[in-house]
Amino acid sequence: MDRQIPDRKTSDRLVLVGRFGAPHGVRGELRLQSFTENPAAISSYGPLTDRAGAKAFSILAARAVKPALFVVKLKGVDDRTAAETLTNVEVFVAREKLPEVAADEFYLADLIGLEALDVARAPFGRVKNVLDFGAGDILEIEPVGGGETLLLPFTRQVAPEIDLAAGYIVIDPPAERAAPAFLQDDDTEAAASPPPSAS
Structure with missing residues (x-):
């Protein structure tokens, strides 16, 4: 009997790509740790989401402070209080937005x-x-x-x-x-x- 291949829609899967850190300054900027192979690519995937996919985070600007650590400005986060609510929030991107990998590699x-x-x-x-x-x-x-x-x-x-x-x-x-x-x-x-x- 042939094994039935499960329906695993790529668009339904989220990949962990980073984590927000502490606020930086008073204008809503905050730190972002990137887990991607090319750390700077984290700002090129479009809006990031939380684990549930319920909240979206659009990066308006990013500057590197370490190879995989950035200070970012997010759309709608305009003061330190708002930035503090995102501390330690993990961010994800839809699997379909990530680059394809070699045949012997996978996410x-x-x-x-x-x-x-x-x-x-x-x-x-x-x-x-x-x-x-x-x-x-x-x-x-x-x-x-x-x-x-x-x-x-x-x-x-x-x-x-x-x-x-x-x-x-x-x-x-x-x-x-x-x-x-x-x-x-x-x-x-x-x-x-x-x-x-x-x-």
């Missing part, structure tokens, strides 16, 4: 929605999100049988194959993360704990 947003298969090509789940807690990218997988999502490190060992055109990613999870903690065998924990010493 992390491209992974969201992929069908996850195990190494035997049996259904494993679906990629719900790609997270970053500061120690590397993490795949959040919704198991095929439902229940608690799995958090797996996004490495070549765990994800040895990705086929965006076919809509799948192969997952080879570390043994200790192959199932949510509450499904793991209690004997494993017991074996790992030394017996109490005799008194």
